[in-house]
Amino acid sequence: MHMSSPLPENPLCLDDQVCFSLYSAANAMVRAYRPYLEQLxxxxxxxxxxxxxxxxxxxxxxxxxxxxxxxxxxxxxxxxxxxxxxxxxxxxxxxxxxxxxxxxxxxxxxxxEQAMSVPLQMFCRTGLTPAQLTELKQLCDQLWSQLAE
Amino acid sequence: MHMSSPLPENPLCLDDQVCFSLYSAANAMVRAYRPYLEQLxxxxxxxxxxxxxxxxxxxxxxxxxxxxxxxxxxxxxxxxxxxxxxxxxxxxxxxxxxxxxxxxxxxxxxxxEQAMSVPLQMFCRTGLTPAQLTELKQLCDQLWSQLAE
DNA sequence: CCACATCAAATTGCACACAATATACTGGTT
DNA sequence: AACCAGTATATTGTGTGCAATTTGATGTGG
Structure with missing residues (x-):
């Protein structure tokens, strides 16, 4: 959906869409897991x-x-x-x-046992601070709750 | 990956994983678009x-x-x-x-023309404030940039 | 005790994602 | 012109996601 700051001149502009960022980040995340998970x-x-x-x-x-x-x-x-x-x-x-x-x-x-090391490796891979990851998780969880209704 | 606050006792706990929240939110988002997009x-x-x-x-x-x-x-x-x-x-x-x-x-x-109304409808559907959506987009974009390298 | 709604999984069909590979066109090099 | 490395798209194969339907087991009212 649009970024709403506060009235977008073009609501169909891709670069302004939160959903596209979410979609791309999720795809990239699954891709990033691949090298670690293929060992398992x-x-x-x-x-x-x-x-x-x-x-x-x-x-x-x-x-x-x-x-x-x-x-x-x-x-x-x-x-x-x-x-x-x-x-x-x-x-x-x-x-x-x-x-x-x-x-x-x-x-x-x-x-x-082998999987135990994956979370820390992925944490490093993200390059985000723990605070940023916490913030991201909260927003995703809140969004999910709303959309699940 | 884990939530790191700051040392998780169980790194493989699903409820603590940012990536799972991101993954679930993205799936839910695509599902939520469906009723609006099937008209198109x-x-x-x-x-x-x-x-x-x-x-x-x-x-x-x-x-x-x-x-x-x-x-x-x-x-x-x-x-x-x-x-x-x-x-x-x-x-x-x-x-x-x-x-x-x-x-x-x-x-x-x-x-x-028909698609013009979709972004606003989805914005309402999220229930998040514009500030929260901006924050979410920034975090997703930053994560994507890191993972793309 | 039997028709019937309910429920847990499975199945079917479609549309992604993406790695790996193939195909076909292009622009130099010789 | 023949060769060849590079590029743009297409193809193949595997594994999701999910709506819709089916299958088979369960429990329940009459």
């Missing part, structure tokens, strides 16, 4: 899934999707790829056969 | 392309890609879809047969 054989969305599972092993696809704001259309094929890599086991819940129980394999658990 | 029969990336062409009609794929930070692998099929919709003509440059000359059709030109 993971894409960025797969890395996100692994982070959730490292914290909450055994959860369902639904809960995973709520954490990541992604649906089964995205997660089902992604989880199959993680299963093929031998990192995740896609079992069924005993209580409710509809639900998957996403369990880490030993290899999936072990990968956490 | 455009996706968000197609809308970005049209915005560039409304400003710089007749440019090449290379220049378009530099503006949008996208490559030919993304743009070629996208432009073919815009051509199918009858919005863009993918001609060849006279001086250099390698280059495409991306020219708006009359329908493509006319669509600009």
């Amino acid at each position: 054989q993971l894409t960025y969305p797969q890395y996100l899934v692994m982070m959730v599972l490292w914290e909450r092993n055994g959860i369902s696809v639904k809960l995973l999707g709520e954490q990541l704001h992604l649906d089964s259309g995205t997660l089902t094929p992604l989880l199959k790829r993680l299963e093929l890599k031998g990192l995740v086991c896609r079992g069924r819940s005993q209580q409710d056969e509809r639900m998957r129980e996403l369990a880490l394999t030993d290899a999936g658990q072990a990968l956490r | 029969q455009l996706t968000y990336p197609q809308y970005l392309v049209m915005m560039v062409l409304w400003e710089r009609n007749g440019i090449s794929v290379k220049l378009l890609g530099e503006q949008l930070h996208l490559d030919s692998g993304t743009l070629t099929p996208l432009l073919k879809r815009l051509e199918l919709k009858g919005l863009v003509c993918r001609g060849r440059s006279q001086q250099d047969e390698r280059m495409r000359e991306l020219a708006l059709t009359d329908a493509g030109q006319a669509l600009r």
Whole structure:
């Protein structure tokens, strides 16, 4: 959308659009993760899934999707790829056969050690100060909350 | 990457990661554009392309890609879809047969009028103040510059 | 206990992103 | 003119995102 300072003469000017900056920054961020994550054989969305599972092993696809704001259309094929890599086991819940129980394999658990260094490397890569990153996170979270309604 | 305030006890905690907030906000933003853009029969990336062409009609794929930070692998099929919709003509440059000359059709030109209302609608949709949006844009631009190096 | 709404995943179809590669045109060099 | 490095676009292949639909299990009212 436009930058509104306060009335833009041309609302359709690309350089004034916050959304384009957000979109480009997010694409660049995913690209920047690639060299670090390819050592783990993971894409960025797969890395996100692994982070959730490292914290909450055994959860369902639904809960995973709520954490990541992604649906089964995205997660089902992604989880199959993680299963093929031998990192995740896609079992069924005993209580409710509809639900998957996403369990880490030993290899999936072990990968956490290698992943530990990624956040600090990416932090350095951004070149932003901790205060700037905090500010950026707050604004993104606030924007997300508004758009989710 | 982690939030660093100043030493996170768990660097792999999803809720502390700026990058995940950025990623989620960008996805939500593209989703939020959908209801406004489907009246124009455009996706968000197609809308970005049209915005560039409304400003710089007749440019090449290379220049378009530099503006949008996208490559030919993304743009070629996208432009073919815009051509199918009858919005863009993918001609060849006279001086250099390698280059495409991306020219708006009359329908493509006319669509600009309908698109004029989109930025203000999206601005309202965000619920952020102009100052917050300016801050967000600056941080995204700075992050992008760092990651582009 | 059975029709029926509900729910969790999966599937389908489409449109990106992007790395890697291929194709085709251009401008010198010889 | 033949060669060749460089350039602009296209193609291929993989992996998302997500709307829409389907499949199969669950629970619930009659």
